[in-house]
Each structure stands twice: as structure tokens, then as C-alpha cells.
Amino acid sequence: MLNIDAIHMREINMPLAHPFETSFGLTTARRILLIELEAEGLTAWGECVAGEHPYFSDETIDTAWLITESELGPSLLDAEVERGGSCPNIFRQVRGHRMAKAALENAVWDLEAQVERISLAELLGGTRSVIPCGVSIGIQPSQAQLMEKIATELAAGYQRIKLKCKPGWDTKIFEAVRNRWPDITLSCDANSAYRMKDLDHIASWDQFNLLMIEQPLWYDDFYFHSMLQKRLKTDICLDESIRNRRDALAAIDMESCRILNIKVGRVGGFSEAIAVHNAAEERGIPVWCGGMLETGIGRSHNIALSSLPNFSLPGDVSASSRYWSQDIIEPARARLRGTTRPHRSPDRSPPDALGKGTSHRLKPSIYRSGYRSGSGVASSR
Numbered sequence: 001m002l003n004i005d006a007i008h009m010r011e012i013n014m015p016l017a018h019p020f021e022t023s024f025g026l027t028t029a030r031r032i033l034l035i036e037l038e039a040e041g042l043t044a045w046g047e048c049v050a051g052e053h054p055y056f057s058d059e060t061i062d063t064a065w066l067i068t069e070s071e072l073g074p075s076l077l078d079a080e081v082e083r084g085g086s087c088p089n090i091f092r093q094v095r096g097h098r099m100a101k102a103a104l105e106n107a108v109w110d111l112e113a114q115v116e117r118i119s120l121a122e123l124l125g126g127t128r129s130v131i132p133c134g135v136s137i138g139i140q141p142s143q144a145q146l147m148e149k150i151a152t153e154l155a156a157g158y159q160r161i162k163l164k165c166k167p168g169w170d171t172k173i174f175e176a177v178r179n180r181w182p183d184i185t186l187s188c189d190a191n192s193a194y195r196m197k198d199l200d201h202i203a204s205w206d207q208f209n210l211l212m213i214e215q216p217l218w219y220d221d222f223y224f225h226s227m228l229q230k231r232l233k234t235d236i237c238l239d240e241s242i243r244n245r246r247d248a249l250a251a252i253d254m255e256s257c258r259i260l261n262i263k264v265g266r267v268g269g270f271s272e273a274i275a276v277h278n279a280a281e282e283r284g285i286p287v288w289c290g291g292m293l294e295t296g297i298g299r300s301h302n303i304a305l306s307s308l309p310n311f312s313l314p315g316d317v318s319a320s321s322r323y324w325s326q327d328i329i330e331p332a333r334a335r336l337r338g339t340t341r342p343h344r345s346p347d348r349s350p351p352d353a354l355g356k357g358t359s360h361r362l363k364p365s366i367y368r369s370g371y372r373s374g375s376g377v378a379s380s381r
């Protein structure tokens, strides 16, 4: 049993070192909800990846805040929590809100790893000691700036370059990049920016020998992606469409994709992420770990997850300094060229730099009945 005494919810505001543009628009700063669990004299952390706007998914930091404070947090404090893997059952009455659930569940896994005195990677069943890293490069103000950025990332040793794309920032860009670097591992991510009228246009990208085309069509679709995949030599990778193991099975069986992107927040926590990983592995579908502009806390959780055996393609687990001038935990440890390693010791994730270079508000916390507040849920907004 893990006796959780308190859940602290904290919102921080972090300016990005460089603005990041996707087909959704430009991001210059992130509001991030952090979960801090107090239990067994230990402190464990989780990070919610929901954005400020409901563009990537229908959740936002504000919906995650509300549902954590009013539903998930109290349920967790009332439950008998055996381990991280108990959380899906504890949260089962709440539909959706997967990013909010993941932040709490992942903090419980972090706690369990500390109690067991093993690393989070080990607890999750990880076997890889070296994780290959790729980078995701946002839409740039000009082609020249994109080329410069790619040159920098390749020089840093990253093993896969992923280009965010949208209509008007696609074929010509891929052509220019392929002309300069014919042999690099290159992929693209459209974040649902195309429709069926673009089928021939997308099919013409086969000439660029892309590792994958990520989520070209609707964010909630399998069927039209399966029609597109039949037309393409290039593998489709699904991201937004995959919410859980059943979605992964449907997408694989319908041949909507041949690669899966796993984001632990998008699927609701480590338990479901492992289930998606295992389902894909049994069917011979490789996976990789996608990034959501996380701080070091979320990033360390992604690295631990990426140590599972079927994460055979380079993930978006690049150095913290690519995103933040000041991260909230000690940035990624020893990085070899284009790789990273999961932590050997239990992941403590002390946010020792909270406040440095970030603005943060500690919002009301939720306490176990009798703990400090003595009155159950002590939070109010």
C-alpha cells in the first residue's frame, strides 16, 4: 500500500527558448500543471502535458486542473493505492481527461519506484540502456532558417529529423532537405492538416523516402488513414488518433498505419502506454515516444518509457536545452551523440530550479482527511 498524504497542484509558466510552430500555430511559452505527491515521507512528481488551448486534444491545462481538483485527486486520496498500475481502476468512473489522469498516475509510478528503490525505467519493464533520440523541428520563418536548424541538429548527433509540415510548407521543403541530405532519416508530422482531396499530393511524397508521415488526416480517424495508407509506399504513423490499446489494435488491424507514436499523456498514463506498446510489439509494429514540450519531469518519464523493448525508432527525447533556457530539474544526464540513457537510480526529479527563470503559482492543494487541514479536500479556487 502506498499511503498518499497530499497532492499539490502547481502551475508554472515557462518561456520556450525558441518559439515552436506547428500546423496549429505558434507556441512561445507553456503553462504547465505539475503534480507533487507527498507520501511515505517521499515526494513524487507528475507532469500534465495538456496545452493552454484545446488544439492538440480536447483537454487544456484548465480542464485538467478542474478535473484533478474535483474528481481525480479526491478519488486517489480515498482509494487503497497498491501501485502505479492501480490508477486506471481508481479513475475508471471519469471518462476521458486522459492527460489529467496521466499526470497523477505517473506521479504514483514515480512514488512506487522510490519505495521499491529501483529506477522508474526498471519498474516499467524497460530493457534498453541507450535510447536513440530524434528531433522535431517546427515550421520556420524561412527555408534558409530551416536548413540551418537541421544542420545544427545533425551536428549534435540526432538520429532522426522530423519536420512539422502543413499545406504550403511541405513538398518544396522536403525536396530542398533531401537534395542537401539524401541519406538522413527524415520524417514529417502534419498534425491533421490534410484532407482526402490532398491524397495525390501526399502520395507524391513517396519520392522523398520518408521514414513516416505522421497523422496527415483527421485527429480522430482510422478509416480514411487506411485508405491513404493503401495508396502510399511510405509508412503512416498515427499519433492523435491513438487514445488507448483498443485504438492501437483497430488502427493496426485496419492497416491505418504501420508505426505508432506513443505519448504517455495522450493515452492516460504509464499503464495504458505499456498496454499500447505490448499490443504493437505482438503485431510487429514499431513504436517511438513523442514529445509534448515537456519540462525535465515529463521528459525523464518519457525517457524511462522509451527504455521498453519495442521503442525501436528514435523518440522526441532530445536535450532540455533545445526547449528551455532554464529547466526545472537538472537537465538530461550524460548524452552520447544522439542518444540518452534512463536514470540508474530512483528518479527523484527534484524541481530545485522552480522559480528560476519561470514564474509559478502554487495553487490550492488536496489533502487526505486528517492530514494538515483535517477536513478532507481542502482546496478551493
Ligand SMILES: [Mg+2]
Residues within 6 Å of the ligand: 189, 191, 214, 215, 239, 240, 261, 290
Ligand atoms: Mg505528432
